[in-house]
Amino acid sequence: MLTYEEFRLFSELIYQESGIYLKENRKDFLESRLVKRMLATGITSPYWYYKLVSEKKESELLLLLDLLTVNETSLFRNKPQIDLFRNVILPDLTERKQAGGDRNLKIWSAGCSTGEEPYTIAMEVCEAVPGCSGWDIRIFASDLSMTALEIAVRGEYTGVKVHATTEDYYIGRYFEKNGDGYRVKDALKKMIVFDFHNLKNDNGLGGLDVIFCRNVMIYFDEQEQRKLVARFWNSLNPGGYLLLGHAESLHGWDTGFQFIYDNKGTAYRKDERQEGNHHLRQKEMK
Ligand SMILES: C[S@@+](CC[C@H](N)C(=O)[O-])C[C@H]1O[C@@H](n2cnc3c(N)ncnc32)[C@H](O)[C@@H]1O
Incomplete structure (x- = not known):
């Protein structure tokens, strides 16, 4: 037809x-x-x-x-990367910030789908900064799909989904029973601001410490991927981190991001020594 x-x-x-x-x-x-x-x-x-x-x-x-849109996602998706976030990235950020007297933490889940990713981030932040006391912690979560965002805001998941990837420890602390399934506790929900955003456009977010943009860029061509990564570079603080999906990489791009690898978990760190606009360095490496 x-x-x-x-x-x-x-x-x-x-x-x-x-x-x-x-x-x-x-x-x-x-x-x-x-x-x-x-x-x-x-x-x-x-x-x-x-x-x-x-x-x-x-x-x-x-x-x-x-x-x-393809909204496939899960809690604690890509466990080695979440371990890297918990064991390497959060300690690095909180130590550096505390040393500089800065107690703000800003994280963006770009392409958050039905919410499992930002809720995972919030749980790990709570674990790293117990009670979040004395810290101003903001987690932004955005997506192009309103249907996915509505589910994200509700924060209700089936028991099968939650148990498939979430340890009992986290279920006990951050979820409450909801019929046969679970609902994310209000305290965790309150840490996250959900909003519609099309990643094709800039949303003006800046001063970010971590950007999760996982399994989204695979739907873009290279030209759009490069533009998106350039915008992420500009939105991140020096020393901030970008986490991509396991099938996505900046390999071969001269971006100024430093590749981090730990126990099968991967991330990119905005190199503090690199200056200027990332757009200028978007040449293919030989
Ligand atoms: C496969 S899901 C990934 C969810 C989560 N980041 C993860 O890794 O589990 C991809 C998400 O990207 C969103 N998406 C695709 N194109 C987008 C765009 N231009 N702007 C914002 N979100 C987009 C889709 O709506 C979908 O929810």
């Missing part, structure tokens, strides 16, 4: 507006999502639906993008 010309129109619009890059082999996938929105809007021709989406970027386009 969807012609190649129509596929090209939609994929260009989607790329332009969200950075999500749909290769030609994703035509059936796009078609299946379009059908849902076309039925909901009562439009029978893909071209007329394209016109609607182009005109209503604040509403219909967002509904379509929501259907195109």
